[in-house]
Amino acid sequence: MSMDMIPEPQSTLDNPARRVMLKGGAGAVAALGLMQMSPAALASSHSKVPEFAQWKRIEDLIVHSANTMETVRGAIRSGVITPSPTLFVRNNLPAPSASITENMDNWEVSFEGVKNPRSLKVSDLKKMGATTVASVLQCSGNGRAFFPHGAGGTQWSVGAAGCVMWTGVPLKDVIESMGGSVGGMRYITGTGGEEIPAGIDPKTIMVERSVPMAALENAMLAWQMNDEPLDLAHGGPLRLVFPGYYGVNNVKYVKRVAMTENQTEAKIQSSGYRIRDIGVKGSAEQPSMWEMNVKSWITGPLETANTGVNLIYGVAFGGSKSVQKIEVSLDNGQNWQAAQFVGPDLGPFAWRPFVFKTNLKAGEYRVVSRATDVDGTAQPRERFENERGYLHNGWEDHGVTIKV
Amino acid sequence: MSMDMIPEPQSTLDNPARRVMLKGGAGAVAALGLMQMSPAALASSHSKVPEFAQWKRIEDLIVHSANTMETVRGAIRSGVITPSPTLFVRNNLPAPSASITENMDNWEVSFEGVKNPRSLKVSDLKKMGATTVASVLQCSGNGRAFFPHGAGGTQWSVGAAGCVMWTGVPLKDVIESMGGSVGGMRYITGTGGEEIPAGIDPKTIMVERSVPMAALENAMLAWQMNDEPLDLAHGGPLRLVFPGYYGVNNVKYVKRVAMTENQTEAKIQSSGYRIRDIGVKGSAEQPSMWEMNVKSWITGPLETANTGVNLIYGVAFGGSKSVQKIEVSLDNGQNWQAAQFVGPDLGPFAWRPFVFKTNLKAGEYRVVSRATDVDGTAQPRERFENERGYLHNGWEDHGVTIKV
Numbered sequence: 001m002s003m004d005m006i007p008e009p010q011s012t013l014d015n016p017a018r019r020v021m022l023k024g025g026a027g028a029v030a031a032l033g034l035m036q037m038s039p040a041a042l043a044s045s046h047s048k049v050p051e052f053a054q055w056k057r058i059e060d061l062i063v064h065s066a067n068t069m070e071t072v073r074g075a076i077r078s079g080v081i082t083p084s085p086t087l088f089v090r091n092n093l094p095a096p097s098a099s100i101t102e103n104m105d106n107w108e109v110s111f112e113g114v115k116n117p118r119s120l121k122v123s124d125l126k127k128m129g130a131t132t133v134a135s136v137l138q139c140s141g142n143g144r145a146f147f148p149h150g151a152g153g154t155q156w157s158v159g160a161a162g163c164v165m166w167t168g169v170p171l172k173d174v175i176e177s178m179g180g181s182v183g184g185m186r187y188i189t190g191t192g193g194e195e196i197p198a199g200i201d202p203k204t205i206m207v208e209r210s211v212p213m214a215a216l217e218n219a220m221l222a223w224q225m226n227d228e229p230l231d232l233a234h235g236g237p238l239r240l241v242f243p244g245y246y247g248v249n250n251v252k253y254v255k256r257v258a259m260t261e262n263q264t265e266a267k268i269q270s271s272g273y274r275i276r277d278i279g280v281k282g283s284a285e286q287p288s289m290w291e292m293n294v295k296s297w298i299t300g301p302l303e304t305a306n307t308g309v310n311l312i313y314g315v316a317f318g319g320s321k322s323v324q325k326i327e328v329s330l331d332n333g334q335n336w337q338a339a340q341f342v343g344p345d346l347g348p349f350a351w352r353p354f355v356f357k358t359n360l361k362a363g364e365y366r367v368v369s370r371a372t373d374v375d376g377t378a379q380p381r382e383r384f385e386n387e388r389g390y391l392h393n394g395w396e397d398h399g400v401t402i403k404v
Numbered sequence: 405m406s407m408d409m410i411p412e413p414q415s416t417l418d419n420p421a422r423r424v425m426l427k428g429g430a431g432a433v434a435a436l437g438l439m440q441m442s443p444a445a446l447a448s449s450h451s452k453v454p455e456f457a458q459w460k461r462i463e464d465l466i467v468h469s470a471n472t473m474e475t476v477r478g479a480i481r482s483g484v485i486t487p488s489p490t491l492f493v494r495n496n497l498p499a500p501s502a503s504i505t506e507n508m509d510n511w512e513v514s515f516e517g518v519k520n521p522r523s524l525k526v527s528d529l530k531k532m533g534a535t536t537v538a539s540v541l542q543c544s545g546n547g548r549a550f551f552p553h554g555a556g557g558t559q560w561s562v563g564a565a566g567c568v569m570w571t572g573v574p575l576k577d578v579i580e581s582m583g584g585s586v587g588g589m590r591y592i593t594g595t596g597g598e599e600i601p602a603g604i605d606p607k608t609i610m611v612e613r614s615v616p617m618a619a620l621e622n623a624m625l626a627w628q629m630n631d632e633p634l635d636l637a638h639g640g641p642l643r644l645v646f647p648g649y650y651g652v653n654n655v656k657y658v659k660r661v662a663m664t665e666n667q668t669e670a671k672i673q674s675s676g677y678r679i680r681d682i683g684v685k686g687s688a689e690q691p692s693m694w695e696m697n698v699k700s701w702i703t704g705p706l707e708t709a710n711t712g713v714n715l716i717y718g719v720a721f722g723g724s725k726s727v728q729k730i731e732v733s734l735d736n737g738q739n740w741q742a743a744q745f746v747g748p749d750l751g752p753f754a755w756r757p758f759v760f761k762t763n764l765k766a767g768e769y770r771v772v773s774r775a776t777d778v779d780g781t782a783q784p785r786e787r788f789e790n791e792r793g794y795l796h797n798g799w800e801d802h803g804v805t806i807k808v
Contacts, residue, residue: 079631132747227483343536
């Protein structure tokens with residue numbers, strides 16, 4: 001059973017591994033509220049925004065399940081920063097009670113694997129330092145819908161991504177204040193504060209992720225997103241943020257941060273979010289979903305355009321490093337032309353909107369974009385086939401067909 | 405009568421000039437809806453957000469009148485970008501009907517004083533180019549409440565300012581597409597689309613502002629703010645934006661943009677928003693409120709703090725150029741120490757949040773901040789005394805007294 005599927009009820013009926021899991025643990029799953037929306041109900045309506053995300057802009061979202069909401073492709077426009085009401089939501093477990101955000105400063109997080117371990121409240125962290133970093137937040141499975149083999153999990157198109165600003169304390173400063181990491185530690189392991197019902201082995205469902213120690217350089221403990229207090233839907237009161245890393249590593253409601261010798265044995269790490277060939281089960285020897293890759297896509301127009309001058313918009317980012325170049329092709333990659341980045345550059349982890357001005361005659365165009373990062377690595381044409389549909393940055397699948 | 409007071413009913417009772425105006429034109433003023441909130445009603449409640457701003461975050465705003473809402477000082481936090489629900493509102497006339505934003509692409513703006521004058525719809529502008537610029541939006545009278553002579557107009561403290569992102573077409577590109585400006589033109593004149601009731605000489609109340617032609621370099625016609633369609637409260641469907649210039653020049657609902665030889669004769673330009681000594685009437689020979697000056701203020705803590713380590717936050721900007729340096733003093737300017745800018749630099753027209761880490765013993769502190777722009781110009785200690793309370797960037801008045 002692949003851990004990273006648990007909160008995605010819409011995929012339960014068409015995935016054999018998932019069926020086995022349900023057989024064994026249907027009661028537990030029901031207890032978690034994971035089955036509250038049937039696949040049919042989800043498919044028939046986009047308006048069922050769950051309680052904890054009621055403040056979202058419904059017209060900008062596709063509700064895949066109680067814990068997964070995708071941003072509509074056209075809603076991103078030429079956005080430098082994704083407005084919070086428009087940002088996608090992806091929880092791995094149901095969110096904790098909203099009561100935890102009533103007094104955010106009281107939220108407590110413990111630190112382990114440091115020379116002087118201790119617990120701190122958010123109010124303590126706020127006195128230790130503050131910085132603001134813009135970064136792309138993207139689900140590992142963004143683009144999964146393009147995989148023809150039917151990769152299990154939420155069928156994200158391009159909308160499990162946004163670019164937001166995080167404000168919080170650099171994790172490095174916190175760790176240093178505790179004497180630094182104990183020797184020999186190789187990973188940073190964050191644990192989420194979701195409730196685990198009795199009778200379930202926590203390791204099978206808990207949100208606990210490990211990333212290499214190198215990620216400490218830019219890591220933060222964030223209490224604000226887009227200059228507002230961090231909402232429950234996005235991990236408030238406190239979220240562990242690793243700019244440049246896939247969403248799942250950015251643990252919500254973080255209650256424990258540990259410097260560890262090994263990666264956590266939680267299933268979400270040991271077998272979930274692993275890159276492997278189609279048909280292969282997840283295991284800890286396979287590459288984990290850590291740093292993001294270079295990527296871009298068109299945000300508009302998406303279907304039709306008028307003859308004459310048109311501006312074609314999109315967003316591009318380098319993943320874990322700056323994006324350097326963006327090109328657009330109107331003929332599915334036969335000819336490429338440089339497009340222009342627009343707006344302020346918010347740093348290496350942010351995306352950059354781009355615009356391409358062109359004069360279109362009547363006809364049908366396959367419009368694709370190709371980003372190149374600062375190291376010269378460009379998006380490939382093809383997707384990288386893998387069981388769970390991760391890492392998709394192939395430019396061909398991400399194009400749009402426009403009728404003029 | 406000073407034009408720039410008309411939409412500020414709370415000042416009508418304590419300003420002689422205003423009383424005269426009311427005597428002569430009470431009917432007209434009532435027709436404009438300017439008297440819908442009595443000063444008493446305004447003073448007694450902050451919850452009366454007018455219809456066109458109902459989407460605002462009420463706890464972040466002080467409602468001064470039906471057309472003036474100030475951001476609460478503490479709501480800015482360390483914000484790089486001011487969230488739209490938190491941003492102040494200042495209209496010079498009641499907003500047009502919300503129906504004008506129903507189909508924003510249809511809004512039309514005429515261009516004059518160019519070689520090939522014509523009108524364009526927003527949909528046309530969107531095909532001509534797009535850029536995104538972060539800039540401070542600040543009312544000329546921000547800080548007026550600190551003037552001891554009782555400068556007439558809305559009693560803004562620090563909250564008639566925010567930093568937002570504008571998306572639109574560079575005005576320069578539009579003007580160039582029409583063959584450029586006719587020879588001899590020295591100003592860019594924008595006209596707002598507010599309705600002028602019959603029986604009133606339009607020049608006495610219309611929102612029409614002129615800025616020097618040099619402002620063309622960075623000017624834009626914006627249809628988005630903070631990556632969302634521009635709301636009616638902030639000038640949607642289309643606003644003329646001059647980054648680095650005081651708010652009043654950024655004409656909302658812009659329906660006409662003209663390259664002109666002279667400044668408009670509208671009162672808002674000819675006698676309103678003019679710098680003059682206390683007691684002197686406004687006239688066209690006095691300096692107009694155009695480019696902003698260097699400024700900063702503390703955003704928190706504002707009243708109390710605990711002993712020990714504290715982070716003191718604020719925002720700083722250079723006005724019409726980049727801010728270079730920010731200092732904080734805990735003793736009302738006797739000793740200054742460097743504070744740190746935090747977060748991404750969004751360019752010369754944006755503000756930068758700053759943080760100052762300090763260890764406080766019990767006592768009372770007068771905390772002030774002083775910004776220096778890229779040309780080496782620092783905020784002065786004193787305010788510049790003037791009739792209407794404009795241009796206030798003196799650091800002393802902007803300080804806060806904190807009890808520890």
